[in-house]
Amino acid sequence: MKTKKYMNNEKFITGMTMKDGAELENGNMALHTCDAPESIIVNRKKLATSLNCTIDDFVCANQTHSANMHKVTLHDRGRGADQLDTAISDTDALYTYEPNLLLCTFTADCVPVIFYNEADGLVGVIHSGWQGTVKEITLKVFKHLIEVEQCNPTDLHIQIGAALSQEKFEVDEDVYLKFKAFGYADNFIYYNNQTNKYHIDNQQTVKKQCEIAGIPSEQITIDQTCTFVSPDGFSHREDNKSGRHLSYIMRKVH
Incomplete structure (x- = not known):
């Protein structure tokens, strides 16, 4: 299974699954757009095995291009992991302080934002398509974390x-x-x-929203892979029945 591992150390594991012709449905990870849900479950279980966790550790949301966020607790473990109707509803950002939960976000051209706080173990994911970017979901999430969770923005990566x-x-x-x-x-x-036509760099706009929240720009990394151009990319713009990448993060405690 093709996966970009953005980070894998003793504390955090984070990455993004890629399109893979050797896998069922080309490695599609989304239950909301698939030919056969059982194929998606197989793909997710394969990912879980590679991450030394189980599919029951996944936490997934029903994404709606909103600016809504959800603080994940242990009670949310397994939500949306193997069926859509248990996913956290109407939510495009997840964050948690709990270890050993795999927070997931699904994209096919939209911008996935994965973040962690080295100081307090906070981890999270954001789904920011252009509609989410226009609603400033990323900026709102980080403002919330700073104001409500007392998170120091200079600790965020x-x-x-x-x-x-x-x-x-x-x-x-x-x-x-x-x-x-x-x-x-x-x-x-x-x-x-x-x-x-106008051409917009959604990734750079999202990066700017992170910087406005106070996150140092040297602590923000952008994967330049274009999901439309790359053979490893799922692109909704290219094919509106396209599969989805799964971007994830987990804080590991054994």
């Missing part, structure tokens, strides 16, 4: 996973105006005179 590149993310004026309204995304937008 961010991995922005593979997503649709600026070259392939072309939009009309309505979406452009939403990004323009931020006042901080202008450097991440260009206009193509041939196509009359």
Whole structure:
């Protein structure tokens, strides 16, 4: 199974599954868009084995391009792991202080944000498609963590996973105006005179939202892989029936 391991040390394991023609449904990890749910369960179990955990340790949300977040507790263990109706509803960001839970987010062009706090063991994932970015979900999550959870932003480390590149993310004026309204995304937008389309770098916009929250830019890493261009990428823009990557993080305590 193709997986990008962004980090694997004694404390944290984090990564992103990739498209893989050798696996069932090309390695699709999403129950909400699949040919056969049992194939997805097989893929997830295979991932779990490679991470030295079980599928019952997964925690998944029903993503709706919202700005909603959920603090995961041990009671949430296994939610959405093998069936959709147990997933945490209407939520696009998960975070927890609990060890040995695999927090999951699903993407196919959208930006996955994976984060951890070395000081207190906090881990989390965010799903930020352009709609989530426009709602500033990433900025809202980190503001919440700083204000409510008393998290020091300089202790946070961010991995922005593979997503649709600026070259392939072309939009009309309505979406452009939403990004323009931020006042901080202008450097991440260009206009193509041939196509009359705007091109937006969603990853860089999300990175900027992290920086606005106070996270040092040197603690933010971006995976430049384009999910549209790469043969290892699932792209909804290329195929609206496409599978999904699973980006994950777990704090390990044995």
